[in-house]
Every structure is written in structure tokens, then in C-alpha cells.
Amino acid sequence: MESILLKANAKINWTLKVVGRREDGYHDLDMLLSSVTLYDRVRITRVPFKGIKLQTYGRFVLNGEKNIAYKAAERFYSELGERAACRIDIQKHIPVCAGMGGGSADAAAALYGLNELYGRPFSAGKLASLGAQLGADVPFMLCGGLARVRGIGEEITSLECPRSYQLLGVMPRMGASTRAVFSRFDMNQCGVFPDSGAAYEAILSGEIKELAERMGNSLEYVTASLCPEINLIKKELLKNGAAGAQMTGSGALVFGLFEDEQAVCSAAQALEKANLGRVYKFSTCLKGVELIYKH
Numbered sequence: 001m002e003s004i005l006l007k008a009n010a011k012i013n014w015t016l017k018v019v020g021r022r023e024d025g026y027h028d029l030d031m032l033l034s035s036v037t038l039y040d041r042v043r044i045t046r047v048p049f050k051g052i053k054l055q056t057y058g059r060f061v062l063n064g065e066k067n068i069a070y071k072a073a074e075r076f077y078s079e080l081g082e083r084a085a086c087r088i089d090i091q092k093h094i095p096v097c098a099g100m101g102g103g104s105a106d107a108a109a110a111l112y113g114l115n116e117l118y119g120r121p122f123s124a125g126k127l128a129s130l131g132a133q134l135g136a137d138v139p140f141m142l143c144g145g146l147a148r149v150r151g152i153g154e155e156i157t158s159l160e161c162p163r164s165y166q167l168l169g170v171m172p173r174m175g176a177s178t179r180a181v182f183s184r185f186d187m188n189q190c191g192v193f194p195d196s197g198a199a200y201e202a203i204l205s206g207e208i209k210e211l212a213e214r215m216g217n218s219l220e221y222v223t224a225s226l227c228p229e230i231n232l233i234k235k236e237l238l239k240n241g242a243a244g245a246q247m248t249g250s251g252a253l254v255f256g257l258f259e260d261e262q263a264v265c266s267a268a269q270a271l272e273k274a275n276l277g278r279v280y281k282f283s284t285c286l287k288g289v290e291l292i293y294k295h
Contacts (some may be wrong), residue, residue: 002046004116007039007290008090008109009098009144011137012167012248012255014203014211015194018218019150020031027182028131031085032196035144036167038282039294040089042109046117052077052084054160054220058092068134072107076114081119086114097175099249103286104137111288112142128156141230144288146203148196161284163206166264168237169248169280170256170271172229174210183224191209192216206237212257213246215290223251230254233276240267253280 014032021027047053054070056063064076066068069088077084094102113129124142132140136153141212146161194216224230230247233254237245241263242256258264264266264281271279 001048001295002117003291004043004044004113004294006042006109006113007292008042008094008105008141009035009285009290010038010102010105011141011288012036012056012100012284013217015028015196015199015240016219016249017193017196018187020187021154025050026159027041027185028151029149029153031149032146033058033140033149033204034146034161034165034284035286035288036100036282037259037281037285038094038100038169039290040094041112042106043088043089044113044117047085047087049083050083052086052088054088056090056092058090059064060096061090063091067106068103069106069110070137073114073132075133076111079130080118086117090257093251095171095175097177098171098253099176099247099251100253101137101141101249104135104141107131107138107158108141109289111138116291116294122250126234141288145286146284147275148200149152156237161199161203161286162190164209165211165284166261167255167282167284168258168259168264168267170277171252171253171280171283172194172227172233172277173225174229174252176223176227178250181219181222181250185219190218190221192218192220194218208243208259209235213227214294215246215257217242217246217248218246219250227252229276233271236271236274236281237267237274240270242267264294
């Protein structure tokens with residue numbers, strides 16, 4: 001049976017600016033996103049029997065038809081016009097309700113992997129279109145790298161990234177519901193509206209301190225009101241050498257930006273002792289989905 005094993009990389013927000021609320025209830029955003037080396041392992045196997053079988057391994061995850069990767073496979077086969085016949089196994093490492101796009105990463109890997117197994121019947125643009133029907137983050141998770149993302153996630157401009165950045169993430173014990181965060185967001189109460197263009201200029205310059213000054217997340221004040229540990233984690237990261245620290249996405253993971261890997265390792269020890277949540281070391285990378293092997 002033909003099989004493919006993939007890395008489904010997570011993402012972080014260098015910036016997240018809420019531009020406004022649309023008539024359909026969604027919010028227009030302006031974000032600078034980067035793929036990172038924290039990933040789920042997704043194995044997809046073509047099988048001789050009819051249907052989609054999906055199994056996830058990890059805490060607080062959905063199996064079967066409720067999983068977004070299952071829905072991605074359904075969408076792929078529907079567009080292909082063939083009966084579904086695959087097994088998907090997902091080993092979770094990306095924390096749930098973290099704002100790192102873990103579910104969207106798995107859906108992107110499902111679309112990418114099935115496309116590879118069936119001889120690439122769809123273009124990258126078509127896969128992105130299918131992904132957009134599943135979730136706002138899925139198109140970016142397919143292309144990965146560094147990108148400016150606008151609207152509700154459908155407007156993606158891929159950008160050059162001249163270097164990688166060393167990061168340390170801390171996931172509080174309590175996650176955050178995206179829907180709950182956006183429902184509580186109030187433009188009048190938010191004082192953070194980052195400039196994604198300026199943040200990208202800082203990335204091009206390679207100056208970490210300048211990038212730290214340009215980072216920002218309009219949603220952070222909302223999630224921090226629901227999860228007070230967020231502010232404590234930020235303080236600990238800055239206390240232990242981070243040039244900047246903020247929440248990613250709608251939360252609740254907080255990451256710190258560091259000069260080098262040695263600084264990350266030193267801070268990781270301190271944050272583990274602080275016992276504010278699970279600690280993750282990772283860096284930025286250039287792809288959303290990466291091939292481990294195909295046979």
C-alpha cells in the first residue's frame with residue numbers, strides 16, 4: 001500500500017491586527033505569519049477498502065469525521081471524483097487551542113499528501129482553494145514560510161525571509177477558544193494595532209530588537225483576560241532574555257524571540273522551573289508541509 005509521511009508545521013504570528021468586523025460577522029485581519037519547526041507527524045496510506053479512517057494520537061484531539069483533516073480528505077475525494085480509500089494517522093505535537101494552527105496544519109498535510117499519492121491532479125492554487133473551504137488558516141499552512149495574510153486568511157502574499165529566528169513557546173494549562181476570543185473583542189478597548197509592513201522591514205534588516213518592537217497582537221488583551229497566565233509568561237520570557245514576547249493567534253501560547261539557540265535553551269530551563277505551562281523550543285522555517293518520506 002502506497003504511503004506518505006509528512007511534517008505538518010505550526011505557525012506563529014509576528015503581528016495580528018484586527019482591521020474591522022465584516023457584515024457576515026467575521027473579522028478582517030492583517031497579519032505577518034511564519035511557519036515554525038514545531039510539527040505534527042501525518043501519515044496517509046492508500047488502502048484497498050472504501051472510506052476514510054482517521055486516528056489521532058495525543059490529548060484533547062478529535063478522531064473520525066469531526067477532525068478537520070478528515071474533512072479535508074472528504075473534500076479532496078469529492079473534487080477528484082473518486083471513492084475515498086485512505087487511512088490518516090496523526091501524531092500530535094502542536095498544542096491544542098494554542099493559536100498555532102495545529103488543526104489547519106493537519107488539514108493542509110492531508111490535502112498535500114493525498115495530492116502526492118494520486119499523482120498531483122490539483123495545482124497548488126486549487127489545493128489552497130479547497131483549504132479555504134475548510135478553515136481560514138489552511139491556505140497559509142499549505143504554502144508556509146513567511147507571508148503577509150489579509151482578509152479572513154484568503155489574501156496571502158509570500159515574502160522573502162533572509163534568516164531563521166530562535167523562539168521559545170510556553171503553553172498555559174488553559175487554552176483559548178477562537179470563537180470566544182473574537183466574540184469578546186472590542187475595537188474601542190484594544191490599544192494594539194501592529195504594522196505588518198514595518199514588522200517585515202525589521203525581518204529583512206535582521207535586527208532582532210527592531211523586530212521585537214514591531215511585534216503585536218490585537219487579540220492578546222482579550223485572551224489574557226480569560227487566561228491570566230499569559231501576562232505572567234510574557235514577564236518570565238522577558239526576564240530570561242527574550243528580546244520580545246507575545247501571544248500568537250487567538251492564543252493561548254506565548255512565545256519569546258531570542259538571539260540564538262543557546263539563549264533559548266537557558267531560558268527554557270528557567271521557564272520549566274517557573275511551571276507556568278508546557279515549554280516548546282522551535283525556530284522559523286520555510287515550509288508549511290514537509291515530506292519525510294513516500295513509498
